[in-house]
Amino acid sequence: MVKLLREIAQSVEKGDSSSLKELTQRALSEKICPEEILNDGLIRGMDEVGIKFKKNEIFIPEVLISTRAMKAGLEILRPHFFTLPQRLKGKIVMGTVKGDLHDIGKKIVCLVLESAGYEVIDIGIDTPKEKFLNVVKKESPDILGMSALLTTTMIYMREVIEILERKNLRQRVKVIIGGGPVTQSFAEEIKADGYAPNAALALSLVERLLKKKRRPE
Numbered sequence: 461m462v463k464l465l466r467e468i469a470q471s472v473e474k475g476d477s478s479s480l481k482e483l484t485q486r487a488l489s490e491k492i493c494p495e496e497i498l499n500d501g502l503i504r505g506m507d508e509v510g511i512k513f514k515k516n517e518i519f520i521p522e523v524l525i526s527t528r529a530m531k532a533g534l535e536i537l538r539p540h541f542f543t544l545p546q547r548l549k550g551k552i553v554m555g556t557v558k559g560d561l562h563d564i565g566k567k568i569v570c571l572v573l574e575s576a577g578y579e580v581i582d583i584g585i586d587t588p589k590e591k592f593l594n595v596v597k598k599e600s601p602d603i604l605g606m607s608a609l610l611t612t613t614m615i616y617m618r619e620v621i622e623i624l625e626r627k628n629l630r631q632r633v634k635v636i637i638g639g640g641p642v643t644q645s646f647a648e649e650i651k652a653d654g655y656a657p658n659a660a661l662a663l664s665l666v667e668r669l670l671k672k673k674r675r676p677e
Contacts, residue, residue, distance in 0.1 A: 472505025475525030555587040562609035
């Protein structure tokens with residue numbers, strides 16, 4: 461089992477979509493639970509890609525190739541997380557900010573949150589602040605999540621928070637951010653409610669924020 465999960469992670473790193481599809485199907489047929497395939501295979505492989513990207517050992521084209529492979533694995537895995545009805549624990553809107561076309565990290569976070577029992581609305585990539593604003597107005601989510609992979613686009617997160625403040629919507633929603641270049645200090649600088657470097661910590665952050673939000677005054 462460990463060997464198979466390692467092979468899945470390596471296929472993500474190599475960006476080998478066909479191999480990843482085959483290995484993911486094999487893991488499911490061998491009764492490895494979807495959470496293990498996701499965490500110890502797909503996410504572990506993408507984590508390695510992220511580390512290499514931060515060290516400038518690989519660049520955007522290689523990241524995109526791994527991203528496509530990761531998506532292939534996620535599509536196979538996704539139906540196996542939602543076989544039983546669940547009572548929804550909260551509503552979360554997730555989007556990649558304007559100018560940024562990367563969404564694999566966001567998709568992983570969405571999948572983890574959905575599997576934990578949250579309603580997740582993914583509004584896609586290259587999302588302008590007006591769309592974030594309108595979705596918050598329409599859906600009244602508990603959490604708004606923003607993602608960015610590039611340092612040139614992460615600064616747009618500040619504009620989204622500012623427009624929520626101008627329209628008197630900021631107090632209605634908790635804002636969390638994440639992505640390759642994003643840090644806790646940046647979250648504090650733009651007055652976001654939280655930052656998470658990966659999907660597992662994003663889930664913990666959401667649960668902590670919602671518990672605090674619902675706590676009686």
